[in-house]
Amino acid sequence: MMIVGGLSQDYRAAQLHFHWGSSSSPGSEHTVNAQRFPGEIHVVHYSMEYESINDAKNQPGGLAVLAAFIQEGPELNPTYEQLLSHLREVEEEGKSIEIPGFDIHGLLPQRLDRYYRYNGSLTTPPCYQSVNWTLFNQTVSLSQEQLAVLENTVHSEHDHILQLNFREPQRLNGRHVLTSFKSPIGGRRGPGAAPDPAVVSPAPGDSTSHRSGQGAEGSGAHALSTGDMLAVIFGVLFGVTAVAFLVYVRKTRSRNQRLGSENKSVIYKAATTDENLA
Template identity: 70%
Template sequence: MGPQDQYLLLLLTCLLGPPVRCEEPHHQEEESQGPSPGPGHHHHWSYTDILEWDTDYPDCGGAAQSPINVDTQNTTFDPQLRPIQLSGYDLAPGETLELENNKHTVVLKLPDSLKIVGGLPHIYRAAQLHFHWGSDSSPGSEHMVNGHRFPGEIHVVHYNSEYKSIDKAITQPGGLAVLAAFIEEGPDDNAGYQHLLDHLDEVKEGGNSVEIPGFDIRGLLPQQLDRYFRYNGSLTTPPCFQSVNWTIFNQTLLLSAKQVGSVDNPEYHPDL
C-alpha cells in the first residue's frame, strides 16, 4: 500500500456526523447517564418524558442538542486537531473518591487536579464521570455511529479552567469538554474498570454514596487518544445547555459480559 492509499484509508477511518471533525493519528506511544454535570440544577426530569424536556428546559429544543448520530458520510477531516493529552489521571490509592447513585446513574466525582492539557483550545479540569446504558425502549449508548447504538458509553466531564467552577462554565460556549467512549462486550474482564465495579453494590439505592480508593482513571478510557470525532453540542439531559465540546473516541472499550451486566442494571438508573 502506497502513501496515497494510506492517506485515503486514514480519511475513511476518520469520517463521522454533522458537523463532526476527525483527528489524524500521530505515530507515538499510546499513552450514565447521570444528570447534567454541575450541581444546583433541577432533577425532577425523567427519561420517560424526554419529549417534554424543552417545556421546562428551553435549551433542550436548541439547534445544537446532543447526542447525535455520527454519520460517516457527512464528516470533515481536520488536520489541525491534535491528540488528547491528560494530566493527573493516575490517582494514588490513598486519595478517596465519592461514588454516588444520583437516581439517574452512578457518578464518580473527580478532583480538578485531573486535566485535559492537549487537544483542545484551553486547559479543562475534571469534574465527574458517569455512564449511559440506555433504557428498555432505547437500549445502549447515547451517541450512535451510522445508526448503530453500542451497549454503553462513558462520559468524563471537564470544565474550562478559565472559570472558577463548573457552575460558572456550564452555561458558557465551550465551557465544558466531555470525553466520550463506547463500551462493548469482549471476552475478558477489563481490569481498569474492576476498580470501580467492585463498589457498585454499595450504591445500589438512589441517593447512596460511598468513598472509594483512588485508582488510575486513565484506565477507563481507550488506549488510543489520537483518533476521535469532534463536534460542538450540548448536555444530553436537562438543562441541555449548548456549551459542550464533544470528543468521541474511535477505539471502543471492551468489558466482559459479566462486567457489562453488573452496570447495565435498572437498580442504578430506576427512571429509565
Template identity: 45%
Template sequence: MNAQYDEGLVPFTVMGFEKKTNQLKLINNGHTAQLNILGDLTVSGGGLSGTFKTAQLHFHWGSSSIKGSEHLRNTKAFPLEMHIVNFNGKYDNLAAAADKPDGLAVLGFWFKVVAEDNEMFARLVSNLTSIQNADAEVAVTDVLVSDLIIPKLDKYYRYKGSLTTPPCFESVTWTMFEETIPISESQLRQFRNLKEKKPSHEIVNNFRPVQMLNGRRVSRSFKLETDGASTICSSSIVTVLLVYLLHLL
C-alpha cells in the same frame, strides 16, 4: 452525517489520570453511576482552547447490549458509553463554566462486549455493589482514571453541542473516541442492577434518542483511505447525538 478530517485535531494530553487519589466519590444519583473527581486532573490538547479540569465521569447503558450509547457510529449503538466531564480552567468550577461558549468539554468512550471481564475496570465495577440504591455513595481509593480510558487519545470525532436542560447553553465541545473499551456481560449487569429513586426500579435505558445535527459540522482527527490530499475531506462515518442531559452535581 459526514465527518470531515481536520488536521487541527491533535492528540489529547491528560495529567493526573494515572495518580491514586482519595478524592474520588462514586454515587448513584438515581439516573446513573457517577464518579465525582476533586483532585487536580486536567485535559488539554485535542483542539481545545486551553486546559480543562476534570469534574466527574458517568455512564449510559441499555437494558440489553444492543442499545445503551447516546452516540451511534455507522448507525450502530453500543451497550455502554462513558462521559468524562471537564470545565475550562479559566472558570472557578463546573457550574460557572456551564453557560460559557468555551466552558465545557466532554470526552466520550464507547464500550463493546467481550467474553472476559475487563480487569482494568474491575475495581470500579466492584464498587457498584456499594451504591445499589439511589443517593448511595462511597469513597473510592483503588481506582485510577487512567485505567478507565484507552491508552492513546488521538483518534476521535468532534462537534459542538449544548446542554439539554434550560436554558440549553451552547457550551459543550463533544469528543467521541474511535477505539472502543472492552467490557463483559457480567460487568454490564452490575450497572443494570443499580436502582432508581422509585423503589425496585432498575436504572436502564438512561440514554437519549439520537437527535438531528441541524447543520452542525462533525470533524474527525484521523484520515481514511478515501480521503484525498486536501486538508478537509468528507466521509460518511458517524451519526452523533447533538445534545445530552448534563448533571451539574
C-alpha cells in the same frame, strides 16, 4: 486530570458517569451510522478560565467531555472492576461510597489520538449547548458479566432498575463532525474500532447530517500530519516539474518540425531552380 492542548482552552476534569441500556437494548448516547453501543463513558471537564463547573457550564465552550463507547468483550476489564465491584453498595438512589483511588486514565481507550469532535450540548437538562465533544474511535470492552452489573444493579425511584439512561441523538443542524483521522470508508477496521464513516449522532432520516459529515471529510477537516503535508508539497512539485518538462518537449519538437520543413522547402526550391535552369 486535565485536557491540555488540542482545544482553544485548557479543561479540568470535574466528574465522570456512564450511560447504559439493558440486556436486550444498547444504551450509548452517540451512534455511528445509527449503530448504538451497549454503553458509554463520559468524563466531564470545565474550562480553566472559570472558577468552577457551575460558572462554566452555560458558557460557549465552557465544557469539554471525553466520551468512549463501551462494548462487550471476552475478558474482565480490571480497571472498570474497581468501580463495578462497588456498585451494589450504592444500588439505591442517594447512596454514596468512597472507593480506593485508581488510575482513571484506564477507563478510557488506549488510543486517544483517533476521535470524532463536534460542538454540542449536555445530554441532561438543562442541556446547555456549551460542550466540546470528543468521542474516541476505539471502544473499551467489559466482560458480559460486567455489562450485566452495569445494566442491572442501580435502582431509581419506586424500586425500578435504572436502565436506558440516554438521550436520543439530536439533529446536526449544519454542524460539522470532524475526525482526527482519515475515515477508512470501505477499508478494513482494526479490532475495537467504531465503524465508519465519521457521522456521529445523526437523527434518523436526516440527510443534512450526511452532507455535513462528508463536508467535514471533503474539506480537509482532518488534522494533517507533517508527513501528509510533505507528501502534498512533493506531489505538487512533481506535478509542476512534469508539466514544465512536457511543455519543453512540445516546444522543442515543434521548433524541430518547423526547422525541418524550412530545410526541406529550401532544398526543394533549390532543386526546382536547378531543374528549371537545366
